Amino acid sequence: MRTDERAAPAAPTAGLRERKKRRTRDALLRAALGLFISQGYERTTVDEITDAVGVSQRTFFRYFANKEEVVFAVQDLVESHFVAELHARPAAEGPLGAMRGAVLAAWDTVEEALSEVVTVDLYMRSYRLIESTPALLAVHLRRSTELEERISRLIAARECLDVDADPRPRVAVAAFCGVMRVTGRLWGQGEDSSVEAIRRLTEAYLDRIGPALAASWREAP
Known part of the structure; x- marks a missing residue:
């Protein structure tokens, strides 16, 4: 050259x-x-x-594809983070214990999981946006149903069950996801928008699943 x-x-x-x-x-x-x-x-x-x-x-x-896909892009990351935590739970844990441990661990590490894409504050504010926008909330509920089925199959696999023959995985996951929807809505209506606030609320409500499903809620006279 x-x-x-x-x-x-x-x-x-x-x-x-x-x-x-x-x-x-x-x-x-x-x-x-x-x-x-x-x-x-x-x-x-x-x-x-x-x-x-x-x-x-x-x-x-x-x-x-559209604005809707943008809104839920970070939600996809958070849901995948939870599923990964659920996969990592000890095999000896029961279904509700594994889901409880996974969601609390996911909240504890959500900032690290999102750090390369958005700040955790921006994610939390976008979550509140979803909860307060009717069109987005409808999509969120549909997506939650799809996630619920995914988790049900994961729980069934952990317990060596056929999810289509044994109703217990879907029942347990329905109870868990019901708590997630309730706590998400209550957190969205509150004044404290921090991760710590939704984690505390989630933990408190998950700890009440067992007593809430007991035979009777009435106290003895």
Whole structure:
């Protein structure tokens, strides 16, 4: 090669391309959630989201099918984090004990799990947005039903049961997920929006499942 020749710049590696894509996706996600929270989900347009990041609509739709998918992207991460914690629970734990341990462990480590994508504060505020927006709440309930079935099958596998022949996994998971819905709604209506607040509420309500399912709630005269 002659000394005055210059080598062509190397093409970016697959790893660099993937990191760039991830940064763009995460920037769109953060911008969208910020706008949804500050001015409302329905009032926010895709154009406003892309303008905030400095990309085109085409780029937005390369990563998300619509605004709804953006809202639930972080929720997907949190749910996957819980499922991973459930997979990791000791085999000796019973179903309700395993789910209780998994959800509390997930809350304890949620900040670390989300740190590369969003702040935990932004996630908690987006969760409240879902709870307070009728259109999003309807989607959330549908998604919760799908998650409930996924957990039921995981619990059945832990207990070496056929989930379609034995009703106990679905019954136990229905009770657990019912508590999750109640505590999520109550937390969303409260003044304390911290992770610690929803964790305390979740733990207190999960600890009442057994007594709540007892034969009688009446105290002896």
